[in-house]
Amino acid sequence: MSVTSSTSIPFRKVLLTGGSGFVGSWLTPALRQLLPEATLHVLTRHGEPFSQPGWTAIEANLADPKAIAQVVESIRPDLILHLAAQSSVALSLNAEEETWRINLIGTFGLASACAKFAPDVTFIQVSTAETYGASFNDGPADENTVCRPQNVYARSKFAAELMLADVLPSTARLIVVRPFNHTGPGQDRRFVLPSFAAQIAAIERGEQEPVLNVGNLSAQRDFLDVRDVVAAYAAIVSNADKFSPRETLNIASGLAVPIEQLLDKLKAMATKDFEIRIDPQRMRPSEIPVTVGHAQKLTALTGWRPQFSIDETLATLLAYWRHRHENAKSP
Secondary structure, eight states: OOOOOOTTOOOOEEEEESTTSHHHHHHHHHHHHHOTTSEEEEEEOTTOOOOOTTEEEEEOOTTOHHHHHHHHHHHOOSEEEEOOSOOOHHHHTTOHHHHHIIIIIIHHHHHHHHHHHOTTOEEEEEOOGGGGBGGGGGSOBOTTSOOBOOSHHHHHHHHHHHHHHHHSOTTSEEEEEEEOOEEOTTOOTTSHHHHHHHHHHHHHTTSSOSEEEESOOSOEEOOEEHHHHHHHHHHHHHTGGGSOSEEEEEEOOSOOEEHHHHHHHHHHHOSSOOEEEEOGGGOOTTOOSEEOBOOHHHHHHHOOOOOSOHHHHHHHHHHHHHHHHHHHHOO
8 A cells, every 4th residue: 555645734743543453553654654744643542552653652541531631632633533443343232332432422522622622623533334324225325325323333433423523613624434344454353354264264274174154145245455445544634625624425445245255255265175154143133235335525535546456355364364373373
């Protein structure tokens, strides 16, 4: 992924939340390259390891409004990228209170602190395409599609969007981004494609019987490479002055692919054959058959387009899980 830096980008004090997560691990080096003159801070939880050149880690609990206010007051950021969230739909089904506490209440504390100490901030809220929910049954979603969220995760993220538009002052710029499914090295195996890749790698090593356990294979999803999503965030940062004070942007490929077809592609890359077995525990309730989005608005404003094919993404993901085991065995 190539990120072009620009001395014309006005941001000089950056606060990133969720920087130690899957997407954050890709975004932190990209932002350092994009904003070489900026002071870069990342919010981390107590005891959470974080080591990225050029970044200063600040420990604070996102759910503690007093601690967050102190962080924002000390930095007075002109750019916030808010990635921190309880981001697993499956996990949220059994952790409803914690999901709301992190995704809404934690975001409220951050917005409230900005209103007091960083009223001119550009606030990029990483939401989710899951907010469209049942509206996917009517066809592809663009930014004008009505949000009809169908699960705890999506409802909490949509509530955060609405809250931010009210709590952030009119002097602040709010950019809500709704990325569709994305994957790549570093994503854990709670998610569908890393689960497939990790199991295939284990089967190839002889650590798992030649049976791959799966959930719903008929669902069709709009998948992106994490590197393309990070490139979209960089493009948004680079072009933030083009956006209205309250903006919403999809990040999507525009193509829905059946999960079964993605599994077939991974199986063709495997070095050992295996049986595919449906695991009822992996079936999600209220599954929406097809989710796909339009990102023409983002392309028109920034020029962003996906660069990685799904085959490239899957090959990189499988290589990661194979290599991860090799690293674990190294002295």
